[in-house]
Amino acid sequence: MAELIHVPDAADPRLADYVRLTDGQLRRSLEAAEGLFIAEGAKVIRRALASGHLPRSILMAERWLDSLADVLPALDCPVYLVSDATAEALTGFAVHRGALASLTRLPLPDLPDVLASARRVIILEDLVNHTNVGAIFRCAAALDVDAVILAPRCADPLYRRSVKVSMGAVFAVPYARMTDWHKDLSQVRAAGFRLLALTPADDALDLEDAVTSSGGKVGLLLGSEGDGLSSHWISEADAAVRIPMSPTALAKGVDSLNVVAAAAIACYTLTR
Amino acid sequence: MAELIHVPDAADPRLADYVRLTDGQLRRSLEAAEGLFIAEGAKVIRRALASGHLPRSILMAERWLDSLADVLPALDCPVYLVSDATAEALTGFAVHRGALASLTRLPLPDLPDVLASARRVIILEDLVNHTNVGAIFRCAAALDVDAVILAPRCADPLYRRSVKVSMGAVFAVPYARMTDWHKDLSQVRAAGFRLLALTPADDALDLEDAVTSSGGKVGLLLGSEGDGLSSHWISEADAAVRIPMSPTALAKGVDSLNVVAAAAIACYTLTR
Numbered sequence: 157m158a159e160l161i162h163v164p165d166a167a168d169p170r171l172a173d174y175v176r177l178t179d180g181q182l183r184r185s186l187e188a189a190e191g192l193f194i195a196e197g198a199k200v201i202r203r204a205l206a207s208g209h210l211p212r213s214i215l216m217a218e219r220w221l222d223s224l225a226d227v228l229p230a231l232d233c234p235v236y237l238v239s240d241a242t243a244e245a246l247t248g249f250a251v252h253r254g255a256l257a258s259l260t261r262l263p264l265p266d267l268p269d270v271l272a273s274a275r276r277v278i279i280l281e282d283l284v285n286h287t288n289v290g291a292i293f294r295c296a297a298a299l300d301v302d303a304v305i306l307a308p309r310c311a312d313p314l315y316r317r318s319v320k321v322s323m324g325a326v327f328a329v330p331y332a333r334m335t336d337w338h339k340d341l342s343q344v345r346a347a348g349f350r351l352l353a354l355t356p357a358d359d360a361l362d363l364e365d366a367v368t369s370s371g372g373k374v375g376l377l378l379g380s381e382g383d384g385l386s387s388h389w390i391s392e393a394d395a396a397v398r399i400p401m402s403p404t405a406l407a408k409g410v411d412s413l414n415v416v417a418a419a420a421i422a423c424y425t426l427t428r
Numbered sequence: 429m430a431e432l433i434h435v436p437d438a439a440d441p442r443l444a445d446y447v448r449l450t451d452g453q454l455r456r457s458l459e460a461a462e463g464l465f466i467a468e469g470a471k472v473i474r475r476a477l478a479s480g481h482l483p484r485s486i487l488m489a490e491r492w493l494d495s496l497a498d499v500l501p502a503l504d505c506p507v508y509l510v511s512d513a514t515a516e517a518l519t520g521f522a523v524h525r526g527a528l529a530s531l532t533r534l535p536l537p538d539l540p541d542v543l544a545s546a547r548r549v550i551i552l553e554d555l556v557n558h559t560n561v562g563a564i565f566r567c568a569a570a571l572d573v574d575a576v577i578l579a580p581r582c583a584d585p586l587y588r589r590s591v592k593v594s595m596g597a598v599f600a601v602p603y604a605r606m607t608d609w610h611k612d613l614s615q616v617r618a619a620g621f622r623l624l625a626l627t628p629a630d631d632a633l634d635l636e637d638a639v640t641s642s643g644g645k646v647g648l649l650l651g652s653e654g655d656g657l658s659s660h661w662i663s664e665a666d667a668a669v670r671i672p673m674s675p676t677a678l679a680k681g682v683d684s685l686n687v688v689a690a691a692a693i694a695c696y697t698l699t700r
Contacts, residue, residue, distance in 0.1 A: 301675030402572030417692035
């Protein structure tokens, strides 16, 4: 049974896993150094536990205990009970969603292992926005994409915002991270995947036609929020593909979708 | 030519249109009372002007003047030049994106007028998140949905965050707001639209099959972020439709897409 411990002081070192959760730079270095990530809300915490992540601790106001009553008896970690004021002083925001959990990261599988059992994968280049990464995992999970591959610099799916927006889908979809931005796409192609680069370019193929004619394994490349895919990745792809845009929209200057909308349509098309 | 006026003091009443831009409650009442909205960034401001919205004033740091050099000569409104510190004290955030403009809202067209020239429309019930509303307008514009219809309580497409996320698509897609949540769907049906309610329910029809078999005019109903469509709207619809979810995902508890992802797939399917 998890031990319940009241902690009044936000500076207590036992709460260090939860410090300044809104400070992206601090959190990236702290979470990498400690091998931890933060899950928020009973539903997402339950999914993190069910997918084999070991809890380091749980932090919550006492009134939320019931929300995790089903899982606490089996846990072997401290549960820190704090006031709302302590939680806010510690984390940097008003914690409205109930419990927070600090969990141990699992080693990520290697790229070949993830590819071995997949047929339809999404490959994310340098997305910077954690909300977008989380939303894309949610799309991938709901629409049956087998795996997600991340470029070395793509934002972390286990960052708190990603986990939350994904509703826990980051635990449901296998993913691997490339180690070499320049060379690793060739590993995906060597594993038998046809690489389709999603762009708004006029001369790209229609996404749906390209997926239909591809038949076998497909890897769909999505680029960063501002600049889209790099020219290197576009040149490495087997084909450039596009979601057809309205000519009326183009005339009015609306020339692309945001990356989550594009990813949703791409996942839907890949697995339809 | 717009008149350039240096204003050092954030409390200067001439800057009142831009006060506390991050305070949603204040902005909703201020913008409704004054009949104004705020556009952010040169590209979006240019689109707002091109779609016939009259500027009340423009606010920017002097270094951004060049970004609007093409439109300022034709404008008949003051351009307030402020320091970054004044801009932040006034608006409540660090204004990084260049210029802000305060523009006059145009009267919205009536529901029958918007429906008269449309074949494919999206109908939003009580979405609360301005980012989602903006992203859905961007999808609608890019994918050729003819119009958007808003329930009386749906978030405002001309709220600053909506305008920004839409990249100006809120100026490109005609929209109307219902006055009667309970009765106005029947007006849409009376105008010849088949109403499809998007839900995650297992027994709903496949979205794509339903759109294909509908043939003529279609109105697609999307519900709020948390609870989806009301039972009243689902019962008013001609059919409930769903985007097929992966059985694997369902088993893992990922049972739906976020509303922007769902809207993107819906717009794509409607106009494909």
